Amino acid sequence: MRKPELLVTPTRVEDITSLIEAGADAFLIGEVRYGLRLAGEFKRDDVIKAIEIAHAANCKVYVAMNAIFHNEKVDELEDYLQFLQNAGADAVVYGDPAVLMAAKTVTPQMKLHWSTETLATNWYTCNYWGRKGAARSVLARELSMDEIIEIKENAEVEIEILVHGMSCMFQSKRSLLGNYFQYQGKSMEIIPSEDNGNLFLYDPERNSKYPVFEDENGTHIMSANDICIIDELQELIEAGIDSFKIDGILKSTDYLVEVTKLYRKAIDLCVENTDQYDEMKNNWLEKIEEIQPKNRGIDTGFFFKETVY
Known part of the structure; x- marks a missing residue:
């Protein structure tokens, strides 16, 4: 089996090194002016520094431009995209077609990840945006395990899902x-x-x-619990899901590092020895429960239709 990418959203540039050491393969960062629900604010200097640190460790950096843009920001998009290309960003995450149009004009080689939080619910739509230029689709949080696997079976693009963290409800x-x-x-x-x-x-x-x-x-109103499927990774890995995301929004650095370590171990062992993964997965789940904030539980979101927000 092929290992999926382990994607983490850091809270600050200073945390990237420790998250690399914990096992992260890629990072999603950005500036609040252009990106939605970011774990931390990364201004242009921070973006440059984050890319330098990550690339030195053969890790990737994706930059969020998935905000809902009104007219007053449209003229800024080309400049920001040009900056990201010069900085060496590995991809831009977008939802608004205005970003796609701007990218075709000034950065036609920039890799694009389509992410709308709620609209990526079927493989046909994912492929539509793929044919428009997106290399990846970030799936909606409201999908079941079976729906995710069916999308991957029919997708012409990479597929990214959230495996750990809170979801936006509103x-x-x-x-x-x-x-x-x-x-x-x-x-x-x-x-x-x-x-x-x-x-x-x-x-x-x-x-x-x-x-x-x-x-x-x-x-933004977020879910009461955090999604956690560290004990349900095998079917997703076998299906070939390309990227597993850990969302760090409203989380401490220490928490993110520990969760990243656990998912790194779980992914590696699931790929290398599924029997040992089956033996260890409940132990990893218990360790996450131990470090969870007191006011936040964990569940499997909509993966098995057992949670309704």
Whole structure:
């Protein structure tokens, strides 16, 4: 079996070396102005430094340009794409066709990954964007294991899935929290997500807390639990899924490093010795449960249709 890429979203450039040592193969970074729900803010100098560190270790760096763009940012896209090409980015992650059009104009050789969070739900659509120029599709979080495998069987592009971390349940371009505070006669400054991660939408019926944060792209409400399928990797690896993503949003560096180490061991052993993987997978799951934040459980999301948000 071929090993899938282990893709991690770091919170800062200083963490990339430790994540490489933990076993990451690739990184997704970006600037909040152009990317959605990033684990950390990477300005242009940070992007350059991150690429230098990763490439020195034969790892890849993908840069997020998957924001929802309005007219005022369209003129910036070509310049940012040109910068990313000069910096040596391995791919650009996009959802808006405006990015695709800009890339065809100024960076036609740039590798593109299509990611819309919710729309990649069938292989036909994945192939449509592949024929437009995308090399990879990032699948929606609401798919079951069987649906993911069927998509991979028919896909003409690489397939990436989330294997660990929180999912976005809702996004509004509006500053809902900021508007609410303003209505009360108060002001609320939009600050980086890692600093306002203590805001929650509370559901007393389910006793669940849904993290809420705001950034330049609006308001985001995230899932109450983290997806974790470290004990369910074999079927996905056998199906040939190309990339497994660990999302670091609202997570500490130490947590990300430890989770990356565990998935690295799980992937390697599953490829090399499936019987030993079967023996060890429950142990890895228990270790993740031990380091989980107290207010966040883990589940398998929609992989087996057992969770409804």
